[in-house]
Amino acid sequence: MAATAVPTLVLIGHGMVGQRFLEALADRGVTERARVVVLCEEPRPAYDRVQLTSYFSGRTPEDLSLIDPDFMARHGIELHLGDPATAIDRAARTVTARSGLTVAYDTLVLATGSYPFVPPVPGADSAGCFVYRTVEDLLAIEEYAKNCRTGTVVGGGLLGLEAAGALKGLGLRTRIVEFQPRLMAVQVDEGGGSALRRTVEEMDIDVHTGVGGKEIVAGGDGAVRAMELSDGSRVETDLVIFSAGVRPRDQLARDCGLAVGERGGIVVDERCRTEDPAVYAIGECALAADGKVYGLVAPGYEMAATAAATIAGDHEAAAFTGADTSTKLKLLGVDVASFGDAHGATPGCLDVVYADSRSGVYKKLVIGADGELLGGVLVGDAESYGLLRPLTGTVPPLAPEQLVLPAGAGAPAGALGPAALPDDAVICNCHNVTKGTIRSAVSEHSCTTVPEVKKCTKAGTGCGSCVKALTTLVNDELTAGGVVVDQGLCGCFPHTRAELYEIVRTRRLTSYAELLDGHGRAEARGGDGCETCKPTVASIIASLAPTVGADGYVLDGEQSALQDTNDHFLANLQRNGSYSVVPRIPGGEITPEKLITIGEVARDFGLYTKITGGQRIDLFGARVDQLPRIWARLVDAGFESGHAYGKALRTVKSCVGQTWCRYGVQDSVRMAIDLELRYRGLRSPHKLKSAVSGCARECAEARGKDFGVIATSNGWNLYVGGNGGADPRHADLLAQDLSDAELIRLIDRFLMFYIRTADRLERTSAWLERIEGGLDHVRDVVVHDSLGLCGELESLMAAHVSAYRDEWADTLADPDRLARFVSFVNAPGAPDPAVRFVPERDQIKPDLPLLSGPTLPVRTLADAPTASGTRTLEGTATR
Amino acid sequence: MTLAVSLPTEQRPDHQEDSHWLPVCDRSALTPGRGVAALLPDGGQVALFLDRAGRPYAIDNRDPFTGAYVLSRGLTGSADGRPFVASPLLKQRFDLETGTCLDDPAVSVPVYRVREIN
Ligand code: SRM
Ligand SMILES: Cc1cc2nc3c(=O)[nH]c(=O)nc-3n(C[C@H](O)[C@H](O)[C@H](O)COP(=O)(O)OP(=O)(O)OC[C@H]3O[C@@H](n4cnc5c(N)ncnc54)[C@H](O)[C@@H]3O)c2cc1C
Ligand code: SF4
Ligand code: FES
Numbered sequence: 002m003a004a005t006a007v008p009t010l011v012l013i014g015h016g017m018v019g020q021r022f023l024e025a026l027a028d029r030g031v032t033e034r035a036r037v038v039v040l041c042e043e044p045r046p047a048y049d050r051v052q053l054t055s056y057f058s059g060r061t062p063e064d065l066s067l068i069d070p071d072f073m074a075r076h077g078i079e080l081h082l083g084d085p086a087t088a089i090d091r092a093a094r095t096v097t098a099r100s101g102l103t104v105a106y107d108t109l110v111l112a113t114g115s116y117p118f119v120p121p122v123p124g125a126d127s128a129g130c131f132v133y134r135t136v137e138d139l140l141a142i143e144e145y146a147k148n149c150r151t152g153t154v155v156g157g158g159l160l161g162l163e164a165a166g167a168l169k170g171l172g173l174r175t176r177i178v179e180f181q182p183r184l185m186a187v188q189v190d191e192g193g194g195s196a197l198r199r200t201v202e203e204m205d206i207d208v209h210t211g212v213g214g215k216e217i218v219a220g221g222d223g224a225v226r227a228m229e230l231s232d233g234s235r236v237e238t239d240l241v242i243f244s245a246g247v248r249p250r251d252q253l254a255r256d257c258g259l260a261v262g263e264r265g266g267i268v269v270d271e272r273c274r275t276e277d278p279a280v281y282a283i284g285e286c287a288l289a290a291d292g293k294v295y296g297l298v299a300p301g302y303e304m305a306a307t308a309a310a311t312i313a314g315d316h317e318a319a320a321f322t323g324a325d326t327s328t329k330l331k332l333l334g335v336d337v338a339s340f341g342d343a344h345g346a347t348p349g350c351l352d353v354v355y356a357d358s359r360s361g362v363y364k365k366l367v368i369g370a371d372g373e374l375l376g377g378v379l380v381g382d383a384e385s386y387g388l389l390r391p392l393t394g395t396v397p398p399l400a401p402e403q404l405v406l407p408a409g410a411g412a413p414a415g416a417l418g419p420a421a422l423p424d425d426a427v428i429c430n431c432h433n434v435t436k437g438t439i440r441s442a443v444s445e446h447s448c449t450t451v452p453e454v455k456k457c458t459k460a461g462t463g464c465g466s467c468v469k470a471l472t473t474l475v476n477d478e479l480t481a482g483g484v485v486v487d488q489g490l491c492g493c494f495p496h497t498r499a500e501l502y503e504i505v506r507t508r509r510l511t512s513y514a515e516l517l518d519g520h521g522r523a524e525a526r527g528g529d530g531c532e533t534c535k536p537t538v539a540s541i542i543a544s545l546a547p548t549v550g551a552d553g554y555v556l557d558g559e560q561s562a563l564q565d566t567n568d569h570f571l572a573n574l575q576r577n578g579s580y581s582v583v584p585r586i587p588g589g590e591i592t593p594e595k596l597i598t599i600g601e602v603a604r605d606f607g608l609y610t611k612i613t614g615g616q617r618i619d620l621f622g623a624r625v626d627q628l629p630r631i632w633a634r635l636v637d638a639g640f641e642s643g644h645a646y647g648k649a650l651r652t653v654k655s656c657v658g659q660t661w662c663r664y665g666v667q668d669s670v671r672m673a674i675d676l677e678l679r680y681r682g683l684r685s686p687h688k689l690k691s692a693v694s695g696c697a698r699e700c701a702e703a704r705g706k707d708f709g710v711i712a713t714s715n716g717w718n719l720y721v722g723g724n725g726g727a728d729p730r731h732a733d734l735l736a737q738d739l740s741d742a743e744l745i746r747l748i749d750r751f752l753m754f755y756i757r758t759a760d761r762l763e764r765t766s767a768w769l770e771r772i773e774g775g776l777d778h779v780r781d782v783v784v785h786d787s788l789g790l791c792g793e794l795e796s797l798m799a800a801h802v803s804a805y806r807d808e809w810a811d812t813l814a815d816p817d818r819l820a821r822f823v824s825f826v827n828a829p830g831a832p833d834p835a836v837r838f839v840p841e842r843d844q845i846k847p848d849l850p851l852l853s854g855p856t857l858p859v860r861t862l863a864d865a866p867t868a869s870g871t872r873t874l875e876g877t878a879t880r
Numbered sequence: 881m882t883l884a885v886s887l888p889t890e891q892r893p894d895h896q897e898d899s900h901w902l903p904v905c906d907r908s909a910l911t912p913g914r915g916v917a918a919l920l921p922d923g924g925q926v927a928l929f930l931d932r933a934g935r936p937y938a939i940d941n942r943d944p945f946t947g948a949y950v951l952s953r954g955l956t957g958s959a960d961g962r963p964f965v966a967s968p969l970l971k972q973r974f975d976l977e978t979g980t981c982l983d984d985p986a987v988s989v990p991v992y993r994v995r996e997i998n
Contacts, residue, residue: 529932529958530958566953824919825918826918826928827905828918
């Protein structure tokens with residue numbers, strides 16, 4: 002039956018479902034036995050279309066990619082980018098592509114997805130009319146929007162709202178036109194629709210419902226000017242996005258005579274096979290055996306698994322008979338979820354509704370005649386979605402009224418947890434993972450952390466909405482298995498760093514001992530603490546010093562005993578016991594006089610000098626007893642501490658910017674200096690770095706920083722959560738086109754919120770990834786003030802800024818404080834003989850042979866005087 | 881009150897009895913939880929600490945993992961009721977009473993007896 006020597010499988014369409022299908026083929030070893038050819042219409046391999054809109058918040062098309070760079074090569078798959086199939090000849094079993102390439106197939110799989118439906122209104126082909134489906138669409142919209150002031154989205158469904166959010170983010174005055182009487186008519190009911198509408202309108206997006214676009218009016222240049230609506234009104238607009246639903250891309254199938262549904266979709270059976278046994282269709286282009294076309298990715302993934310299993314000859318694997326269309330989305334920052342029989346279509350069902358129009362919350366549960374939960378709609382607060390959806394079809398353990406009440410308003414806290422769910426409840430809808438599977442990942446596959454369980458089961462790696470329930474389940478299961486899941490900071494405190502911060506702040510504690518004795522673990526109270534919590538608490542007290550009434554100087558009294566050696570000597574310990582000195586050079590700008598001073602100090606003290614990666618100069622090789630004299634010279638010349646030793650603000654790098662650079666659009670140097678001077682000395686959970694670039698060319702590498710600023714012609718864009726180091730991460734866009742004052746206010750809030758909630762040694766990047774709700778939540782808090790915290794965050798920062806003093810100047814001014822800077826307590830003048838250097842490239846380096854010195858283990862010498870003992874000594878000495 | 885140190889006989893390479901106590905510094909020179917280093921006549925270095933209860937400890941200042949003379953600059957703490965210092969370089973912890981490394985029992989540093997003299 003084989004038409005070719007090696008069986009050939011051709012896949013048309015490399016979208017989300019196509020890629021999942023290839024992965025399933027590879028898992029089943031089919032790629033080893035067969036030649037696999039993929040025809041991909043788009044110029045790039047499969048990417049995460051679900052997250053498409055995140056392109057506008059800074060994710061690059063590469064970030065969105067769904068494939069490992071070597072996936073195709075590893076499995077010997079031939080991928081043809083930008084070469085769509087144009088014809089199928091079922092009799093000859095060949096597929097022809099636009100380039101003329103013709104491939105003979107034994108098996109053909111169609112995964113061509115959908116196309117956006119553009120209503121046939123006159124003028125819909127004018128310049129400035131777009132659809133919203135691919136990366137290329139978004140690139141085109143972004144480019145065109147640069148010259149626009151207003152934009153209109155036709156369609157108020159899920160995608161329409163996303164597109165409206167994107168236009169808003171691009172700075173356009175935005176309007177949504179929806180033909181239905183409410184927004185998201187498919188997912189939510191009337192009550193939910195109006196709650197949603199209120200919230201959307203509050204974001205300054207105009208909403209017109211119950212009207213359609215009648216005509217697009219173009220100017221003489223063929224570009225959109227306005228839109229006429231079905232109610233006779235006319236709205237001015239420079240750009241239009243059509244988001245009026247999608248249609249299956251079934252034209253190829255139609256052309257080769259395969260059956261398609263009345264409203265489109267390639268007809269397939271429960272094994273995703275068309276009437277031609279050699280041809281399959283999966284994903285959005287297929288009309289499934291239950292008569293539905295699914296426009297969501299999870300059902301598509303199930304079809305991919307079914308088709309791959311069938312092709313691999315596994316007829317036992319699950320057939321695709323239909324899927325749950327529950328969804329939880331965050332649209333424009335509003336949680337929207339619907340599941341089960343959301344519209345109450347079941348005969349005899351009743352609604353239980355909770356609505357609070359002030360806060361834009363609307364929740365409805367549909368309850369069956371026997372009290373079973375049939376479905377529901379949640380708008381504005383979809384917290385309970387992860388728990389309610391799996392309960393669908395069962396009688397919930399609580400009265401329905403209690404299920405819709407907000408936490409704290411009569412809902413018994415914790416009464417309804419994932420613990421209440423049966424093992425076959427699906428926790429992760431995206432990957433169809435049940436509670437039982439998650440539990441056995443812990444109990445049988447010995448996963449002990451949430452990331453391990455995610456990796457093992459794939460749960461939580463899609464939309465992320467199940468992560469909270471997943472975490473609870475994993476912890477419950479670990480606890481049940483006798484593993485104590487301890488969130489405490491260390492052996493001394495049962496609290497997290499964020500909790501300790503709250504305790505210190507609210508109780509205004511200024512002493513570590515008091516905190517340990519009052520809030521430590523029973524066995525640690527009255528003790529000496531440890532090397533983990535001492536610097537952590539020292540940092541918390543320092544961050545809050547002006548607010549709780551502690552001394553801002555980090556080396557006085559008890560505080561001095563809590564600091565790591567770097568903070569203790571206000572310098573960085575090097576491998577041979579010497580220290581390095583980094584004066585602050587704000588923004589990297591320095592006068593020739595100051596450069597000369599640094600050079601002279603380095604020369605006079607014999608220090609090794611190096612330009613750092615942070616646009617400043619590091620002086621290495623100082624002995625403890627030299628530090629005060631070095632700093633006396635530097636402070637005299639106007640330098641101050643650069644805090645290279647502290648978990649504190651390090652540098653704010655800058656590019657040369659508008660003043661000199663032909664491309665610059667703002668004065669990036671001035672802004673970098675302002676920011677560095679504002680936040681200098683700020684102690685935080687980990688070090689903080691920043692940079693300011695004068696234009697989008699980004700010479701200061703701001704997107705690799707904890708907070709990075711990039712100039713635009715209208716102001717500044719603020720990016721947060723960037724990181725270099727071992728696990729690099731590009732910063733995400735937090736807000737756009739800010740004025741100087743807006744920028745500083747937002748950074749104040751962001752930093753203080755981070756300091757308040759991060760774990761010990763958690764950089765902003767890791768914090769942003771970990772914190773529940775991620776960037777959206779942080780934006781809600783610091784931009785939209787959703788927790789009502791902004792005033793307090795700003796005043797904490799104001800207190801820091803006004804209390805700042807240079808630590809080195811303070812230290813030099815006080816003989817008691819200087820007393821610690823000796824190598825030996827019993828010989829204050831003596832230099833440390835163990836700190837030695839040898840020359841290298843005209844400077845010095847530590848004399849390292851000394852380090853593996855003669856006294857290594859005394860113990861071994863005494864114990865083992867024999868010949869065999871000598872070998873032991875060698876072995877030990879190489880340590 | 882002056883603190884004085886002496887290396888226990890059994891840790892001396894030659895096992896020679898030596899009752900000599902070397903005065904090092906006044907007690908007030910130490911902050912509880914924070915160490916200081918002292919230079920010994922033979923060029924060796926000792927790290928002295930006070931715990932929260934005011935008990936003094938003395939161990940060799942040399943970090944056996946890196947060879948640097950820095951243990952006096954580590955942070956102290958207690959684990960299971962035993963006092964320790966964590967090296968400031970690579971953070972290994974050493975029991976202040978026995979000198980044993982808590983993270984690698986095969987490694988230890990010499991300890992010194994320490995007492996107060998007038
Ligand atoms: C001096 C310098 C290297 C150089 O010669 O250029 C340097 C030196 C050190 N870096 Fe760095 N880093 C230096 C720029 C960087 C950069 C580049 C930058 O800032 O633009 C990065 C990547 C960007 C970033 O931080 O995201 C960088 C990522 C790290 C990391 C990894 C952080 C992470 O989140 O993954 C560490 C380890 C840590 O902090 O825990 C680190 C830690 C260190 C320490 C503090 C290691 C230590 O504990 O002894 C080094 C101490 C130097 C000293 O004694 O003065 N250094 N380090 C740079 C000082 C910049 C400055 O002026 O303050
Ligand atoms: C902005 C946006 C947000 C979304 N949000 C969600 C969400 O939150 N949850 C959810 O479940 N779903 C969401 N979706 C829907 C989801 O993206 C789709 O269900 C999913 O991508 C379907 O996968 P697919 O492979 O069937 O189709 P696609 O991903 O569209 O892939 C089909 C591919 O086939 C290519 N193709 C078509 N014809 C040919 C041809 N003749 N030759 C070669 N290639 C061809 C197309 O170019 C395309 O690349 C969203 C979609 C968009 C656009
Ligand atoms: S980021 Fe822009 S303004 Fe700054 S130096 Fe580079 S090109 Fe010039
Ligand atoms: S439900 Fe989307 S990742 Fe689990």
